[in-house]
Amino acid sequence: MDTLRITEIYRSIQGESTWAGLPCVFVRLARCNLRCRWCDTAYAFRGGEKMTIPEVVQRVTDMHTHLVEITGGEPLAQAACPELAQTLLGGGHTVLIETSGSLPINVLPAAVVKIMDIKCPDSGESARNHWPNIGYLDPGQDEVKFVMASRRDYEWTRTVIRERALEQRCHAILLSPVFGQVNPKDIVAWMLEDALPARFQLQMHKFIWPPDQKGV
Numbered sequence: 001m002d003t004l005r006i007t008e009i010y011r012s013i014q015g016e017s018t019w020a021g022l023p024c025v026f027v028r029l030a031r032c033n034l035r036c037r038w039c040d041t042a043y044a045f046r047g048g049e050k051m052t053i054p055e056v057v058q059r060v061t062d063m064h065t066h067l068v069e070i071t072g073g074e075p076l077a078q079a080a081c082p083e084l085a086q087t088l089l090g091g092g093h094t095v096l097i098e099t100s101g102s103l104p105i106n107v108l109p110a111a112v113v114k115i116m117d118i119k120c121p122d123s124g125e126s127a128r129n130h131w132p133n134i135g136y137l138d139p140g141q142d143e144v145k146f147v148m149a150s151r152r153d154y155e156w157t158r159t160v161i162r163e164r165a166l167e168q169r170c171h172a173i174l175l176s177p178v179f180g181q182v183n184p185k186d187i188v189a190w191m192l193e194d195a196l197p198a199r200f201q202l203q204m205h206k207f208i209w210p211p212d213q214k215g216v
Contacts, residue, residue, distance in 0.1 A: 002080035005030035005048030006056060007073065010215045011063045015205035017115050017143055018172050019096060024067040025060050029081065032073040034100055036123040038149060038178045043214070044073035053084050057091060071098040076107070085112045102128040106136040114142040115174075118160060120153035122178075137170045144170045149178040154190050161196060173198040179206055 007028040014024040028041070030048030051059075060068055068088050075081045076099055086109045088095045094113070099105060101116040102125070108114065116133060119125045137144070144166055146157040157175065160166070166173050175191060175198050177184050188200055209216045 002083055003050050003052050004056065004078050004080050004084060006051045007044040007048045008215055009056070009059050009063075011065055012205065012216050013208075014067065014069065014096075015203050015208075016176070016201055017096070017145070017174060018199070019067065019113075020201065020204055022067055023065050024069055024096075025063045025065045027056060027060065027068065027070050027084070029070065029072045029075045029078050031077040032100070033077050034074065034102055034119070034123075034125045034128060036100075036119065036125050038123065038147070038181065040179070040212070041073065053080065053087055056084060057087055060088065060093070061091065066092070066094055067096070068093045069096040069098060072100075074100050074103065076103040076105070082107050082109065085109055100125075100128075101133050102130055104130060104136070105133050110138070114138070115145060116142065117145050117147065118157075120146055120148055121156055122149040122153050123147070126156075134164060134166070134169055139168065139170055142170050143172040143174060145174040145176060147176045147178055148187060149181045151186070151190070153182075154187060158190075158194055158196060161198065167197040174201050175199070176201050176203065179203060179211055 007030045009027050011025050014022045085095050096113045098115050148154050205216050
């Protein structure tokens with residue numbers, strides 16, 4: 001039976017994306033193939049509890065919440081992730097997956113809502129973006145996220161959005177500041193000046209609880 005390494009499973013509110021504010025169960029898978037400079041979940045890089053897919057699904061079911069997000073680390077670094085997603089879908093859940101975009105997303109069931117990072121230069125991992133993933137996005141539901149630490153990151157993001165016509169390729173384009181490294185007001189001002197077809201967002205959970213608190 002397929003197993004996964006699970007860092008944590010918890011119920012909170014969704015803090016990002018167009019789903020922000022909704023009650024959500026988070027299934028955080030261990031392991032990641034990237035090492036972004038600003039990563040706030042480095043504790044998920046290794047270790048984790050070994051669980052079968054039925055055990056994970058039962059834990060989620062016991063939390064009585066329709067919306068589920070599979071996250072990491074990088075969830076697609078574990079081969080059983082697509083099967084977990086399909087099993088959760090089969091149980092009637094709406095399933096989101098938060099992925100770095102460095103691994104192919106076309107292994108996931110079509111009904112999974114993909115929230116895909118495109119790594120900016122200041123992350124140190126922009127060379128790892130798997131650009132064919134843009135072609136796998138569903139314009140009716142999937143979302144793309146850029147996490148920015150500087151004006152340079154913003155200008156790079158603007159170029160990617162325009163050259164790849166991202167507003168036609170996905171349901172939402174999300175711009176986020178690295179917490180504590182760039183003034184959110186600056187990103188908003190740049191977006192408005194450029195009439196960028198994107199949505200600004202903050203990590204809501206970092207304003208409700210301490211920014212480094214786990215399990216929220």
